Amino acid sequence: LCAAVLLKDMKLLDVKLGQLPSWLAMRDYTPGGILGAIRRGYNRYYNKYIDVRKGGLGGISMLLAGYVVISYIWSYSHLKHERRRKYH
Amino acid sequence: MLSRLVLRAVPAALRSLPPPVTVGVLHATRPLHTSQQHLAPLPPLPEKGGEVRYGLIPEEFFQFLYPKTGVTGPYMLGTGLILYFLSKEIYVVNHETVAAACILAVIIYGVKKFGPDVAAFADKLNEEKLAKAQAVKNESIEGLEAAIEQEKKEQWRVEGRSYLFDAKRNNVAMLLEANYRERLLTVYNEVKKRLDYQVAMQNLKRQKEQDHMIQWVEKTVVQSITPQQQKESIAKCILDLKALSKSAQ
Numbered sequence: 307l308c309a310a311v312l313l314k315d316m317k318l319l320d321v322k323l324g325q326l327p328s329w330l331a332m333r334d335y336t337p338g339g340i341l342g343a344i345r346r347g348y349n350r351y352y353n354k355y356i357d358v359r360k361g362g363l364g365g366i367s368m369l370l371a372g373y374v375v376i377s378y379i380w381s382y383s384h385l386k387h388e389r390r391r392k393y394h
Numbered sequence: 395m396l397s398r399l400v401l402r403a404v405p406a407a408l409r410s411l412p413p414p415v416t417v418g419v420l421h422a423t424r425p426l427h428t429s430q431q432h433l434a435p436l437p438p439l440p441e442k443g444g445e446v447r448y449g450l451i452p453e454e455f456f457q458f459l460y461p462k463t464g465v466t467g468p469y470m471l472g473t474g475l476i477l478y479f480l481s482k483e484i485y486v487v488n489h490e491t492v493a494a495a496c497i498l499a500v501i502i503y504g505v506k507k508f509g510p511d512v513a514a515f516a517d518k519l520n521e522e523k524l525a526k527a528q529a530v531k532n533e534s535i536e537g538l539e540a541a542i543e544q545e546k547k548e549q550w551r552v553e554g555r556s557y558l559f560d561a562k563r564n565n566v567a568m569l570l571e572a573n574y575r576e577r578l579l580t581v582y583n584e585v586k587k588r589l590d591y592q593v594a595m596q597n598l599k600r601q602k603e604q605d606h607m608i609q610w611v612e613k614t615v616v617q618s619i620t621p622q623q624q625k626e627s628i629a630k631c632i633l634d635l636k637a638l639s640k641s642a643q
Contacts, residue, residue, distance in 0.1 A: 355443040360517065363505060364446025371450050378485075389483045 449505075 355365035
């Protein structure tokens with residue numbers, strides 16, 4: 307039997323939907339905490355897709371696709387005017 | 395060289411000690427080095443990275459949806475999303491769409507055609523790097539083993555120390571003996587010289603006394619011969635000579 311894990315130590319995918327707001331409130335939002343979270347995320351992605359013996363195309367193509375999507379979202383307010391129909 | 399191994403073992407031994415609460419020199423109130431230290435070889439890199447389908451979507455997403463929707467679930471979701479974006483014009487079709495399509499076509503063609511070659515080339519580079527590192531490691535291991543052999547040999551040599559010191563002791567004794575005898579010879583020669591000198595002195599003295607005495611005796615005798623006695627002796631000698639000559643004829 308595993309001991310009960312504290313709410314703040316649980317991973318996001320293990321948190322039940324009802325506990326989500328309290329989980330979000332418990333996170334560490336100091337600049338150091340945010341930097342730590344960014345570093346952890348970067349390390350996870352790096353160790354999974356890039357730091358391997360036979361890395362494939364997926365590692366960087368996912369990053370590029372994410373960049374494309376984000377830049378589309380940021381420029382959507384300009385692209386709105388190029389729509390072909392006014393009412394959808 | 396063995397001391398270096400000892401010095402390297404000392405920090406490991408110190409780390410294994412329980413953390414002291416108050417130390418004389420270092421006043422630390424929190425224990426140091428509590429987590430496990432992995433000095434052993436790092437785990438090797440994984441062979442392949444996380445699986446990515448179509449180069450864009452990780453496999454975990456498909457596995458996540460599989461229990462609920464089966465195999466075609468994610469594809470249905472993708473199709474639905476695309477149609478929704480197109481119909482509601484959240485994704486606007488304009489000149490950039492054509493450009494994106496051309497670029498994608500070229501990229502996909504390039505990857506499909508040159509992918510394996512590039513992968514093989516990159517693998518070869520990696521292999522070379524690994525081989526170099528391995529060579530360095532092997533060389534250092536061999537060097538260390540040779541050093542171990544040398545150490546063992548030196549230890550074996552140490553056992554012969556007693557013979558070495560015996561030989562040296564013999565050498566020293568011989569030197570001392572030779573020196574002693576030389577000095578003995580010198581002493582003998584010096585003493586002999588002095589004694590010879592004394593002997594020569596005595597001889598000289600005796601000779602001089604003799605000579606002097608002879609001369610003195612001769613001088614007194616000659617002085618004692620008065621002129622009268624000289625004439626008488628000369629006349630006697632002439633008479634004797636005449637007698638002798640007469641008897642010889």
